[in-house]
Amino acid sequence: MKWIDVLNYKELSEEAAKIIKERINNSPNLTIGLATGSTPIGLYEELIKAYKHGELSFSGVTSYNLDEYIGIDINSPQSYYQFMFQNLFNHVDIQKEKVHIPNGNTTDLQVECAQYEKLIKNSGGIDIQVLGIGNNGHIAFNEPGTSFDAKTHVVKLDDSTIAANARFFNNKDEVPVQAITMGIGTIMKSKEILLLISGKGKQEAIEKLKSGVVTEDFPASILHKHPNVTVIITNN
Ligand code: GLP
Numbered sequence: 001m002k003w004i005d006v007l008n009y010k011e012l013s014e015e016a017a018k019i020i021k022e023r024i025n026n027s028p029n030l031t032i033g034l035a036t037g038s039t040p041i042g043l044y045e046e047l048i049k050a051y052k053h054g055e056l057s058f059s060g061v062t063s064y065n066l067d068e069y070i071g072i073d074i075n076s077p078q079s080y081y082q083f084m085f086q087n088l089f090n091h092v093d094i095q096k097e098k099v100h101i102p103n104g105n106t107t108d109l110q111v112e113c114a115q116y117e118k119l120i121k122n123s124g125g126i127d128i129q130v131l132g133i134g135n136n137g138h139i140a141f142n143e144p145g146t147s148f149d150a151k152t153h154v155v156k157l158d159d160s161t162i163a164a165n166a167r168f169f170n171n172k173d174e175v176p177v178q179a180i181t182m183g184i185g186t187i188m189k190s191k192e193i194l195l196l197i198s199g200k201g202k203q204e205a206i207e208k209l210k211s212g213v214v215t216e217d218f219p220a221s222i223l224h225k226h227p228n229v230t231v232i233i234t235n236n
Pocket of ligand 1 (some may be wrong): 035036037038039040066067131132133134135138139140141161165
């Protein structure tokens with residue numbers, strides 16, 4: 001696990017964008033795994049800037065998002081679908097048919113999970129996966145206690161995750177209680193992982209991750225077992 005300490009959020013976003021830009025420019029048909037949450041927003045802004053300056057193109061890129069709430073309309077501003085289009089896809093030349101986000105509004109969620117997993121596999125797997133981390137160590141929506149072998153599946157969100165994500169809704173009761181998420185097994189198959197950690201609220205998670213103890217009680221700890229992980233971190 002390679003750690004890059006940076007001074008602030010702007011540097012974190014620039015450093016992450018530099019890596020993603022390089023990977024896309026080296027492999028224009030790259031398959032990228034994308035994350036939501038506040039942390040990657042600056043990265044997406046940097047990528048949009050680079051695209052507008054003619055420094056990269058997403059035209060050959062295929063994307064897979066980590067997760068999506070269940071039972072939230074995709075047109076709702078809080079859906080991860082809207083998040084991705086507003087913060088990245090609407091501003092770059094990615095082909096809409098190459099964008100994949102789990103569908104949390106389907107009647108058969110099990111089929112959706114199995115199909116999502118299969119789609120990733122049939123694309124040849126994810127070349128680089130962007131990750132954030134939850135206060136409780138969750139990655140994507142894999143909450144503490146999730147099996148390290150899990151594939152794309154339906155999860156019940158932890159109370160702490162619902163409380164943390166309530167800031168995007170009018171109140172806590174509006175936050176969906178379930179989501180579809182890539183499993184830890186799915187994430188671990190990515191060839192490369194870029195974990196972004198920013199914010200004072202993440203101190204406990206940072207300490208647990210740095211301790212190197214690998215346990216299902218702290219999902220992000222599995223990343224110690226992956227051969228190609230870069231963590232970009234700022235305490236500010
Ligand atoms: C959500 C997402 C995660 C993300 C986490 C942290 O729960 N499902 O993928 O890493 O939030 O978000 P933030 O970056 O806002 O702290």
